[in-house]
Amino acid sequence: MQTNNRSTNHVLIALLFMFISLIMLTPKVEANDDKFVVGMEAGYPPFNWTQQNDNNGAVKIQGGSEYANGYDVMIAKRVAEGLGKELVIYKTAWDGLAPALTSGKVDAIIAGMSPTEERKKTIDFTNDYYHSNLVLVVAKDGKYANAKSLKDFEGAKVTAQLNTFHYSVIDQIEGVSKQTAMDDFSAMRVALQSGKIDAYVSEKPEGITAQKVNPNFKMIDFKDGQGFKTNRDDTSVSIGVKKGSQDIAKINDILAGINQTERDNFMDIAISEQPDSQSNENWIVKIVKENWQMFLKGAGVTLLISLIGTIVGTFIGLGIGLFRTIPTPKSMVNKVLFKLLNTLFSIYIEIFRGTPMIVQAMVIYYGSSQAFGIDMNPLAAALFIVSINTGAYMTEIVRGGIFSVDKGQFEAASAIGMTHGQTMVNVVIPQVFRNILPAMGNEFVINIKDTSVLNVIAVTELFFQAKTVAGSNFRFFDTFFVVCVIYFVMTFTVTRILRFVEKRMDGTGEYAPYANQMQTAILERKDDK
16 A cells, blocks of 8 residues: 555656656746847748748748848848848747737847837837838729729728738728738738738738739729828838837947938839749749748648647647646645645646637747847747647547446456556556557647647748748749648648558457457458468
C-alpha cells in the first residue's frame, strides 16, 4: 500500500509540474538596441511587397528566406540609417501589426498606416511620410467602370480593409450596400474579381498598382468635390511607434530631411519595380515556377507545426486522461493535490476547447509579452499553441477511449494482482491507442488546416505565403487554386498513411479470441498454406 501511495505522489507531482511548464514555456528575451525592427504586411504594393531575392535594395525578412521591398522599405531604410541601427523587417498580417508594436515585438510600424484618432488611443504616430487621396477600385468592364462621383455608386456593394479609416468613409455614399470589412487587400481583390463586391476603397498608389498589374481592374479617381470628404490625418501615412517612445522626435527629424521630390521619386520607383503580373505564360505554371520555394517552405512549416502539435497534444491528452482514472487518494494531502490538479485540468480543457485558436494565438503570443515580458519565437509559440489546443481535445478523446475498454478487463487484471498502473500500461493503453487512432488522424488533418490562422502571429505557414504571393501578382484564383491543391495533397497523404497504420494494427482479421481446437487447427492450416 505504501508503494502505491508513493507512486501516486510521483504522478501527481509530475502532472502538476507539466501543467506549470505549459504556462511558463519561454523566458524573456532582452531587446537588441542595435536593431530597428519594423512591422509590415509585405503584401501591399507599391507600399510593401515580398520578393525572392535582394534585387533593387530589398531587405531580408526576419525568420525567412524572402525579402521585402517597396516605398515603406525605402522609408524604413532611411529612418534606420538616421538612427544608426540595422533595419530588420518583421512580416505579419495587418491585424497583428498593432499587437506586435504594443507588445514590443517591433519598434515601429511602417506599413501605409494612417494616424486615425482611434489608433492614436493605442499607439503614437510620427509626422506623415506620404499623403494621398482615396479612390475606388472597380471591375474594368463592370457596371461602375464609368462612374464620376460617389452618387454613381448608389446600390453598389462596397467594402474596405478591416480596422481602417477606409471602411468608415463608405457611409458617405448614399444608398450604398456596405459589405463586411475584409482582412486585407488580397481578400478584397479576390472578392472584386469574383463579382462578390462592386468596389473597394483604397489609396491612389494602390489603385494605380491594381489597374497596372491586373487588366480587369480600374481605379476611379474622383475630381474635386466628387469624392470622399476627408481631413489630412485620414489620408496621411505615418510611422506608428509605442506610446511615449523617445525615438519619435528623432524619427520626425529624419523624415523632415526627406524632401517631397525624394518622396515622389521613391513612390515612382516603387510603382515601377513592383512585381509584374503581365505574362503570356500559363498562370498556374508561372506561379508555381516563381514561388515554389515559398510554397514548399509554407507547406513544411504547416506540416511541422501540425505533426509536433498533434503528437505533443496526444501525450498531454493521454497524461490527463490517465490521471483521471487514478482512484481518489485516501491521504488528505494527496486528496487536496488531486482535486487541485483535477480542477486545473478542467479549466484548461474548457478554455481551450471553448475559444478559437486564432484568439488563443493572439493572447498567448502578444499578451504574454505585453503582460509578463515573455518574448516567444513565432514558430515556438505556434508549436505551443497547437499542442495545448490539441491536448484539450485529445483529453476528451482519450477519456472516451478508456471508457470503451470493457470493464471486465479491469476486473480481470485486478484479480490476477496487477496494480492500477500495471493495468493501464499493459492492458488499457494499447487498446486505447488503437481505439483513438482515427480521432488522432482527424486532429492531425484539422491542425493542417487550422494552422492558417497563425499568420496573425507572423508564422509564415502555407496560407500566409499564399496571401503574400497573391498580394504581389494579383492573380488570386490561380494562386489559391495552387495552394488548395497543396493542402489537399497533404491531408490526403496523411489520411492514407494513417489508414495503412490502422490496417497494420488490426492484423489479418482472422484472429479468433475464443476459438475451439477445431477452429484453431483450421487457422493453422491456412497459415501453413
